[in-house]
Amino acid sequence: MRFTEDRVQGLLERAFDRLLLRNTRVAAVQRVSDRFRLIDLEGDALQGAAWAPGNKLQVKVAGPFTARTFTPIVFDAVRGHVRLLGYAHGAGPGSDWLRRVQVGDACQVFGPHRSLALGDLAGPVVLYGDETSFGLAAAVGAAMAGRAVLRCVFEVESVAEATSALQALGVEAAMLVERSDEACRMQAASDLWSRGSGDGTLFVLTGRAQSIQQARHALKGRGVPASRILSKAYWAPGKAGMD
Numbered sequence: 001m002r003f004t005e006d007r008v009q010g011l012l013e014r015a016f017d018r019l020l021l022r023n024t025r026v027a028a029v030q031r032v033s034d035r036f037r038l039i040d041l042e043g044d045a046l047q048g049a050a051w052a053p054g055n056k057l058q059v060k061v062a063g064p065f066t067a068r069t070f071t072p073i074v075f076d077a078v079r080g081h082v083r084l085l086g087y088a089h090g091a092g093p094g095s096d097w098l099r100r101v102q103v104g105d106a107c108q109v110f111g112p113h114r115s116l117a118l119g120d121l122a123g124p125v126v127l128y129g130d131e132t133s134f135g136l137a138a139a140v141g142a143a144m145a146g147r148a149v150l151r152c153v154f155e156v157e158s159v160a161e162a163t164s165a166l167q168a169l170g171v172e173a174a175m176l177v178e179r180s181d182e183a184c185r186m187q188a189a190s191d192l193w194s195r196g197s198g199d200g201t202l203f204v205l206t207g208r209a210q211s212i213q214q215a216r217h218a219l220k221g222r223g224v225p226a227s228r229i230l231s232k233a234y235w236a237p238g239k240a241g242m243d
């Protein structure tokens with residue numbers, strides 16, 4: 001009986017992989033700091049894929065059906081190349097993969113797929129997030145290409161590590177708040193509206209679910225219309241593998 005179940009599971013997994021996953025190879029891994037890794041994936045299977053800033057890419061990080069979600073920073077559909085910034089926060093198959101991944105490793109990915117619909121990014125953007133949002137900030141900054149102002153506020157575990165990672169990505173002028181400093185974190189969320197410039201500002205909230213809720217509540221309290229707020233929870237305490 002067990003043998004049959006294992007075989008069915010194996011067949012299903014192989015069919016899923018063949019139909020839906022793209023085969024890539026790890027072309028570069030940069031250890032930006034203790035917990036941050038800048039990872040380049042390459043593969044013909046990425047050629048021709050549609051991508052826009054804010055899209056997500058799911059990476060198969062362990063055995064059957066275990067994937068974790070990342071945000072491409074750059075995606076070259078001609079060359080078949082994607083770059084990600086991964087944050088190994090602690091215990092979990094995604095963090096384990098980030099700590100062990102090496103150049104030459106095979107890597108299967110699912111996507112890119114739509115996640116945040118950011119529009120044309122022609123006006124000012126205020127991005128509120130955390131370590132998991134740095135890749136998004138880099139992608140948004142590159143897409144805006146100086147046309148309008150991007151302001152970032154990040155709550156982080158370590159200001160020193162976050163500074164190294166943001167420098168590696170070329171994300172400038174971000175305000176960093178230590179996550180453990182509850183008063184400062186709440187203040188940053190409630191002052192978020194003041195970082196915008198006029199009615200045209202788009203507020204993009206990503207990262208920890210609870211922080212997004214607080215920021216959204218504060219923005220609404222300041223009269224920012226819901227149509228100017230985009231949000232997507234990237235993780236929540238106790239929940240594994242959010243996508």
Ligand SMILES: Cc1cc2nc3c(=O)[nH]c(=O)nc-3n(C[C@H](O)[C@H](O)[C@H](O)COP(=O)(O)OP(=O)(O)OC[C@H]3O[C@@H](n4cnc5c(N)ncnc54)[C@H](O)[C@@H]3O)c2cc1C
Pocket residue numbers: 056068069070071072084085086087088089090091092093094095096115131132133135136232233234235236237238239240241242243
């Ligand atoms: C659309 C989308 C885009 C994302 N883009 C990126 C990205 O570009 N780079 C990136 O590093 N991450 C990104 N993430 C977040 C990443 O997918 C999660 O952090 C993921 O859960 C980590 O996997 P894990 O196996 O290490 O932990 P899991 O097994 O998923 O979780 C184990 C435990 O760790 C907690 N946990 C998960 N993430 C964190 C965290 N960051 N800090 C503290 N505790 C955490 C969980 O709540 C859970 O309790 C994105 C997520 C989404 C949904």
